[in-house]
Amino acid sequence: MEKNTQNHTIETEIDTEVLTRVAQTFKILGDPTRIRILKLLSKEELSVNEIVERLDLKQSNVSQQLKSLKNVQLVKYRREGTTAYYTYDDDHVITTLEEMIDHVSHS
Template identity: 60%
Template sequence: MGKDPKEENKQEMEQLDEETLFVVSQTFKALSDPTRIRILHVLCEQEMSVNQIAETLDLRQSTVSHQLRFLKNLRLVKYRRAGTTLFYSSDDEHVIDVLQQTINHALHH
């Protein structure tokens, strides 16, 4: 017979190292800010420049740039350069899935 799934999960939980815990906590920190949630939400729909994000969400460019830097450091967004413009898009489908599931939960709860 196979191992008890609860025991396997318990072993996985015990094996979380400090780096993994830090990355997980930083990811949840990223998702705990309403502005970052709004930015990630629009970027999962389409690629946008800082100006487009700022206009779409009615935010200051400096605010958007600051939040994008935070999200880029966590590898939640990526960018490509076209001339002098940077176009941002989501870069972690797992986190976007968690975000979408949480939004759906909130909408239907």
């Protein structure tokens, strides 16, 4: 909701498709492993194998989590030969994640 200059509340409409995508994104972020992966990718671009090593996870688990993150455009990748390198999709993703971590940490 927004306030106008006369201190009356104005309801801001949000498109149904946008609401659905926001809900899907939060659902995907509801998994601690996905949060760990995003946090790691906020620091640098990494391959699946590098993520596996750093987070001590199984390759199949990391691949599945990356697929879920990619489906809601939280991560993106580029290919170099046969290796895919992943990073976060944009700064909004990391800013939101960092703010939520800060919020929970200070509570």
